[in-house]
Amino acid sequence: MNHGKTQPSRATDAGSTGSTGSACGAPCWVSLTSHGLEAAQRFYGAVLGWQWRPAGSGDHFRIALADSAPVAGIAVLPALRQTGVAWTPYFAVPDADQAAARARERGGTAGVGPLRxxxxxxxxxxxxxxATFGIWEGELFGRWEPRRRAAPAFITLHTRDAFDAAMFYGGVLDWASDRPGSCEVEYEADEVLLRSQGHVVARIESGESDTAPDPSVRPHWQVTFLVDDVPECARAARRHGGGVLEEGEHEAVLRDPDGARFTVISAAGPRLAG
Incomplete structure (x- = not known):
């Protein structure tokens, strides 16, 4: 059963569309670092209804498909094990080396890469x-092409100071710059909205602690998937070795068998993006 069939876009292109040279800092992908491809495919196939294909980059990667379109990736690489098991958002950049250097100049760190x-x-x-995030230079995948109205996932940064974080990411990713296609930044009470082509594609919210012992309340990017049936996704997560950390009628925070957290929200319920 396709419990997690994504709703915002009905594109069926399973290939790449466009390049990061014109995307300029927009979210362009989400990927899971995992201990095992087969187990992860079974879990997310059961919970979100995804199908799979090789990524064309060896045996360590898989692309998740919904309605035949790429929506997410799974990677198992020795170089990524130090990052832990987690869902990570990726942002489109025209030059990965330059973006990584900017992150280091602004007090960030480079855990892996840039690598080909x-x-x-x-x-x-x-x-x-x-908070961990990725950058991607190159061809963009299917539904994540930033010019489309909606992506199959939504991302939120929970951090100590939303405005300080926006300054960091803006400097690294050329937000609110004069570069063609640059994302717009909108400041509200205690959050920052990121817009691409006029549409909200990410949020940054204040409140998380840098030193909290629980990783869920330390600064982190939360990845949220739109699904048809939140309660059924929660039941499927329990049946297949995962867990339910928070559950409501229209939204739930789930955990896969390796401990990676992700959120599902009802496509018919309140929307995250504007």
Missing amino acids: LPPGRVALLSDRHG
């Missing part, structure tokens, strides 16, 4: 408060 991963180049970084 056909059809592009990738790096895993941390911002100056410890």
Whole structure:
């Protein structure tokens, strides 16, 4: 059963569309670092209804498909094990080396890369408060092409100071710059909205602690997937070795068998993005 069938876009292109040269700092992908491809495919296939294909980059990667379109990835690499098991958002950049250097200049760290991963180049970084994110230089995948109205997932940064974080990411990713296609930044009470082509594509919210012992309340990027049936996704997570950390009628925070957290929200319920 396709419990997690994504709703916002009905595109069926399973290939790449466009390049990061014109995306300029927009979210362009989410990927899971995992201990095992087969187990992760079974779990997310059961919970979110995804199908799979090889990524064309060896035996360590898989692409998740919904309605035949790429929506997410799974990676199992020795170089990524130090990052732990987690869902990570990736942002499109025209030059991965330059973006990684900017992150280091602003107090962030580079955990992996930049390294070549056909059809592009990738790096895993941390911002100056410890939240992990990725950058991607190269061809963009299907539904994540930033010019489309909605993506199959939504991302939120929970951090200590939303405005300080926006300054960091803006400097690294050329937000609110005069570069063509640059994302717009909108400041509200205690959060920051990121817009691409006029549509909200990410949020940054204040309140998380840098030193909290629980990783869920330390600065982190939360990845949320739109699904048809939140309660059924929660039941499927329990049946297949995962867990339910928080559950409501329209939203739930789930954990996969390796401990990676992700959120599901009802496509028919309150929307995250504007």
